[in-house]
Amino acid sequence: MVKTPIYMDYHATTPIDQRVTDVMLPYFSNCFGNAASRNHTFGWEAEEAVENSRKSIAQAMGARTSEIIFTSGATESNNLVLLGACSMYAQKGNHIITAKTEHKAILDTCEFLESSGVEVTYLPVGEDGLIDLNQLADAMRENTILVSIMAANNEIGVLQPISEIGAMCHEKGILFHTDAAQALGKMPMHVEEMNIDLLSFSGHKIYGPKGIGGLYVRKRKPRVKLSPILHGGGHERGMRSGTLNVPGIVGLAKALEICMDEMEEENKRIGSLRDRLEKTLLTEIDFSYLNGHKERRLIGNSNISFNYVEGEGLMMAIPDIAVSSGSACTSASLEPSYVLKAIGRSDELAHSSIRFGLGRFTTEEEVDYVIEKMIAGVKKLRDLSPLYEMVLEGVDLATVEWAEH
Numbered sequence: 524m525v526k527t528p529i530y531m532d533y534h535a536t537t538p539i540d541q542r543v544t545d546v547m548l549p550y551f552s553n554c555f556g557n558a559a560s561r562n563h564t565f566g567w568e569a570e571e572a573v574e575n576s577r578k579s580i581a582q583a584m585g586a587r588t589s590e591i592i593f594t595s596g597a598t599e600s601n602n603l604v605l606l607g608a609c610s611m612y613a614q615k616g617n618h619i620i621t622a623k624t625e626h627k628a629i630l631d632t633c634e635f636l637e638s639s640g641v642e643v644t645y646l647p648v649g650e651d652g653l654i655d656l657n658q659l660a661d662a663m664r665e666n667t668i669l670v671s672i673m674a675a676n677n678e679i680g681v682l683q684p685i686s687e688i689g690a691m692c693h694e695k696g697i698l699f700h701t702d703a704a705q706a707l708g709k710m711p712m713h714v715e716e717m718n719i720d721l722l723s724f725s726g727h728k729i730y731g732p733k734g735i736g737g738l739y740v741r742k743r744k745p746r747v748k749l750s751p752i753l754h755g756g757g758h759e760r761g762m763r764s765g766t767l768n769v770p771g772i773v774g775l776a777k778a779l780e781i782c783m784d785e786m787e788e789e790n791k792r793i794g795s796l797r798d799r800l801e802k803t804l805l806t807e808i809d810f811s812y813l814n815g816h817k818e819r820r821l822i823g824n825s826n827i828s829f830n831y832v833e834g835e836g837l838m839m840a841i842p843d844i845a846v847s848s849g850s851a852c853t854s855a856s857l858e859p860s861y862v863l864k865a866i867g868r869s870d871e872l873a874h875s876s877i878r879f880g881l882g883r884f885t886t887e888e889e890v891d892y893v894i895e896k897m898i899a900g901v902k903k904l905r906d907l908s909p910l911y912e913m914v915l916e917g918v919d920l921a922t923v924e925w926a927e928h
């Protein structure tokens with residue numbers, strides 16, 4: 524028997540790898556020093572742990588050690604990039620370019636910046652979730668200071684053409700930031716080869732702890748500077764003050780090391796489980812549609828709309844399986860997923876979507892269990908659905924005139 528509940532929501536967060544917890548533990552007890560204490564061994568020990576971690580993280584993305592700064596996570600890193608660049612480069616311009624499908628940590632920050640006079644272009648995406656590079660070129664202006672495009676999307680997993688975007692930015696002297704919270708550790712990321720100036724990442728998306736993350740800030744060609752959003756003490760090259768989270772940093776580095784060491788093998792395994800889940804659901808369940816690009820996407824991602832069932836209801840029908848839905852009921856706002864809307868999905872299809880996120884600890888038995896429960900769950904709900912019945916009877920719902928009361 525498979526052990527339940529089953530976790531299949533790896534884009535929301537990942538379980539901590541035991542190997543990560545193990546290396547963190549001493550930093551909660553004996554090694555409690557403040558990495559900024561310069562006068563005793565407690566401080567030196569903590570500082571050494573932080574600097575070793577910084578070095579290892581830098582290596583994982585082809586950066587120099589001093590180009591990594593630690594933050595509380597990708598939300599903070601994204602805020603620091605947008606607010607910090609707009610403030611630092613206000614002389615140069617006040618225009619930034621991003622995409623409609625970015626994480627809320629980008630979109631909400633952009634909205635905030637707009638209220639203080641920054642101009643923001645939100646690029647649309649195609650049905651596959653990709654931005655159009657011609658539209659990006661057209662959007663670039665004299666006063667554009669920053670382009671921020673995520674490496675991998677957290678809902679549909681689509682992978683944007685980061686190297687190409689970076690090259691276009693560098694040609695125009697515009698800074699390029701990428702939110703790589705979902706990408707780093709899951710696919711090769713190299714800041715030089717991909718022309719990246721700023722890169723946000725997070726511990727808890729890569730089997731590390733929550734509340735720790737970081738930012739790569741390019742130091743040469745060009746030397747990037749950001750105004751801090753937190754002041755006090757001048758830690759992290761003056762860009763992020765605050766006593767460093769030493770256990771978190773050690774855990775983050777270990778988590779990324781494991782990801783880098785095991786990426787190839789792990790991706791093969793997760794990819795075949797994902798394909799098995801996806802192929803079976805799409806063939807066994809009629810009126811089901813894959814959302815986003817079929818190939819260019821995160822290996823553990825499968826986002827599927829099951830028409831004529833409501834995502835929220837479907838999740839209630841499979842209570843021992845943890846997934847997400849683009850249905851409105853699952854979000855604070857009343858709108859269905861803005862990402863699915865941006866790729867042109869109707870409200871109905873956005874409402875009926877389920878995001879499966881597979882990862883390191885997903886097993887074949889779990890996948891088979893999820894397949895079985897999903898097929899039964901969709902069938903159960905559709906058996907109760909008058910719409911589905913009408914469709915089976917050949918009624919074209921688009922032509923139905925619904926009585927109003």
Ligand SMILES: *Cc1c(COP(=O)(O)O)cnc(C)c1O
Pocket residue numbers: 534535595596597598599626628673675676677702703704705724725726727728734735736
């Ligand atoms: C999870 C996530 C974030 C937020 O990261 P936190 O470390 O939880 O603040 C930002 N962007 C993307 C794409 C994410 O998936």
